[in-house]
Amino acid sequence: MWAVRRASSSFKKQVFITGGSRICYSTLDITSHCLKGHNDGLKGDSNVISHRALTLGGYQITSHGFLRVFKESRSFSSQAGTKSSGEEDSNSDDGFSELESSSATEAIQEVNKVDESVSEHEISDEDLDGEDVEAPQELLSDTEAEINKRKSPRNGVSSALFNAVMAAPALRVSKIMDKWVEGNNVTRVEVASAMLNFRKRRMYGKALQLSEWLESSNQLTFIDRDYASRVDLIAKVLGLKKAEDYIGTIPESFRNEVIYRTLLANCVAEGDLKKSEQIFNKMKDLEFPLTCFSYNQLLLLYKKTDKKKIADVLLLMEKENVKPTHFTYRLLIDVKGQFNDISGMEQIVETMKAEGLEPDLTTKSILVKHYISGGLNEKAENVLKEMEGGDKKATRWACRSLLPHYAALGRANEVARIWHVCESNPRLEECVAAIDAWGKLHNIKEAEAIFEKMAAKWPTLSSKHYSVLLNIYANHKMLSKGKDLVKRMADSGCRIGPVTWDALVRLYIEAGEVEKADSILHKAGEQNRLRPMIYSYLMIMDQYAKKGDIHNTEKMFHRMRQAGYVSRATQYQYLIRAYINAKAPCYGIADRMKADNIFPNKGLTNMLAQVDAFKKNAVSDLLD
Template sequence: MWALRRTSSSLKLQGLRLATSRAGCVKLETICGQLEVNTNTFETPSAAYTTSLFHRSATMSSKLSTGMRGLSSQVGTETSSSSEDDIDDAFSELEGPEVSTDAVQDKKNTFEGNEDELVSDPDLSDDDFMEESSHDTLGLSDTEADPAEKLLTRKKLTSELFNAIVKDPNSSIEDVLSKWVEEGKELGKQEVTAAILGCRKRRMFGRALQLSEWLEKKDEFDFIERDYASRADLIAKVRGLQSAEKYIDKIPKSFKGELIYRTFLANCVTSSNLKKAEEVFNKMRDLDFELTAFTCNQLLLLYKRLDRKKIADVLLLMEKQNVKPTSFTYKLLIDTKGQANDLTGMEEIAETMKAEGLVPDLTTRAIMVGHYVSGGLREKAESILKEMEAGDLKENRWVCRVLLPLYASLGKSDEVARVWEICKASPRLEECLSAIEAYGKLKQIEKAEAVFDKMEQKYKKISSKHYSTLLKVYANNKMLSKGKDLVRRMGEKGCRVGPLTWDAMVKLYVEAGEVEKADSMLQKAVQQNKMKPMFNSYITIMDQYSKRGDVHNAEKMFVRMRQSGYIARMRQFQSLVQAYVNAKVPAYGIRERMKADNIFPNKALAAQLARVDAFRRTAVSDLLD
């Protein structure tokens, strides 16, 4: 298992340096002592506000913050144990591609009675289903998806009931089911479960929850732990963690096993709720559930974004409990190293991964390419890209959608054209989207538009997710007029405009210098549609107000984020405090506000706070006094 060695400054970790392996086990002789990240960004919270996560291990003495927050969406592929390979009814097992808006938060059901409205585009065909994320889909984002989505990527939907639900979006689930029975069709648990999975894949969580509730009410259907876990997951997604926790408390004790708690843990991670995630983890340890790679990966995922110093504690726990790292574990460590700009360490992790018989998958290699490009190591990036091609691209078409934006990030327009030439005779939807993104990066707008037109001709009914790809190209190139025309075109096509489109429009207006217009547009969209905007949409506008020193509007955006259900995170406070800094006015009570939200400043935020402290003393103030 992992051999972990702490240095004398165990909380000043420097990155992930992996040593050689022996006897088929991972040897990470220097991983803990070398996991240091930028201490300006990740500052250890005051001991007064910390709590021990690994309280069951007498040898674990590290103290972990319970207040830091901030997470968005992630790509991975493993399940935590082979016993789950045959899961039929799936729920939130967060290791896999998550199709989520950026920074899903723990929330109350702000739009009670409009649960289906929380989903922007449920009308996609199976082949058209794409990730909705504000991050680069090739990068390592920060949430993990449930096995429902993984299951549905392996086989086509066959549920007639699901198709009936999609075709009749204006009818309630009760009406659809009543009509189904009137037509003499069988309504068994298997059919309803298949419909739930279909709804999950389309992000129709409100509908899926209604189906699950109907299923549980029927006495003739026996609920097992898997069903309860699925229901708890849907409640967390639609109504928030608090409602899910209340439901879990009501589950019969005989069905309240490890599956229930790890499902809830996964949702805590997705919701960026560090305090609740640590509570759930400790609860699982108190109940003597076996520690799995899945559970550890959840913590690694959370700490990767919130406090990387704690990564070493998770790795040490894995070593002590003989929990073998998975490919996803390595993927997290590789990305963490890359983000710390330790490319040598990143390479060492990749080599150790290979030595353990785990071949880096396409996503992992794409992550490495991205970090090489950022680090200026173009030759190494190109070398990996050639390895990814693995011979004839015509026989490996699935690689094309990954290669297109990566070659574009290197400025290789000839390579982009070469790869697209292989696809364009009969392009797949994902390839079209990647080509649009690639040509946008190369600022070849006409070519991006040509690809979009070709996609629109082939796929008669495309969603707002697909329009948003071109809209982002316009936003990145400050083409406001074309962006507006595209949005009008979406309306004419009867395309539903949701949070992803709003986010692109916000960026479009902001890049054009029309911040107030972006603000009013977003507010109007929320009022008219009763849908939750993306975190990034709010923070983009808030940052602009902060740059101007516009405290009033920065505070207004802060309040709106709370009203939409976004819990306070350090990112909002950084933007808000910067508004006060730029306005050169004191921020009375800001530290108390942060403490109330369990936010503990890192070094950078602490420096900002010092500048807006109304009572700070300087050499000049002392002289004046």
């Protein structure tokens, strides 16, 4: 039983009584398995989602602290604070770069045709300690994970094999390897080092080619982690279907929880609710001992798609005695913070400490973000001081997180002080954070000066680094400077990809040129094998919706689906808003949402009523 039960007398046994507390549920096995034998009304296909409320009659459970915080799922809507109940905060920065960012996929259909010599996500060695490029430890092979722990953040991971592949970017990895083995031994450590370098640069195509060669040449004896790494790469490069097909070819003795949780993580990264639930249920049907990583994936999924189901996952975690990790608590803290439930957020922090887990830098950063959002600046500053510590040199690693938070508080002096710690010998991500911070403070000259210093120190910057300044220009409607910066990117040989397209879209939208932004995104999608970011589509869709332009809003909805993005409530909100602003009925919209497994919340239900072609009013009732 979790230590939190013994840590405080406030965490007592909770009894769920008929008509008392209720948990919103789905007939997904998450809940039905927990309640099997306790509720005869739970029947049917486990993959069919239901949004009825489940009354737990006759069922008792000893509840730990954070489950009690979440036990009344419907309280989310009442805790929304200043946020609209009709809007989902799906565009917010979740703060979970540990998993979400590193698991995010760019669908590339033909691995053999991908030119990764100048990848959109290629980074320098100085950038290897960036959180946004870290691969989750759970998705690495054992050797990769061990190397990742031992590596120097500044120097990255040395690999002769990786350097050999990078020296001949136009050749397939198999040809390079056939020659490389003539004078070199293929060791597991060397392979793991190369794989880790590929992953950190998101050069998944090259990593997949190396994995294919290793298996076909029998240079390494594959174990479950190696097969899981292959599943992950296939999902990222060729898609979920190919990854699932590959699992069928893995020797049965190696088809364990590690394999399926890897597929689950990629399903969640794609936002595929139905497939994610199917994979999780299959893991339970196969009676795998599920780790917290798999439950965290479900929590991450429901955080983005249906927060009411979070309580169900926590209930099952406790029943199966699965101990929450730092990531679990970060996610729950962030969910509470999104709804401006500060007391609930702080209660989860106390529960975390009672479990013996001290909040780390990432967790504290999430707390600061929500304190600032809630107007609790004093609390935010207290946490920031904790993050700094007493010795500036000892907390150099925290500077990158401190800069944007002090900027959000409007503390220009504090931003200057923190930047002074780094200025003499800045790291790449510290420069990026400082540029972003000065941009938030509207000090364009200082942001540009740091950018020039960064460009001088690292001549081969990636588009990610250019895009920070480009976004500042977009925020300040500086179209001319933005165009000049993009031209500079092209002249430097920097490949322009999804991150840059997104910044360009924002630049033209802020300048009032929505059609130009639409044109740029359309050309980018047609001319490249990397798909644009979902936010790029949403920004344009939002602008069309505001104008009541039904045709173009529907067009963007369709293009998102063509790009492989799963429809979410946010897209439907924009789509319905277009019909509302056009004062036109939207025929069949409810059926479209049902087909996409989208179930409206209160706000979306109100919007649907406004576009119902068959709604009745006082006059129609009289006529009837």
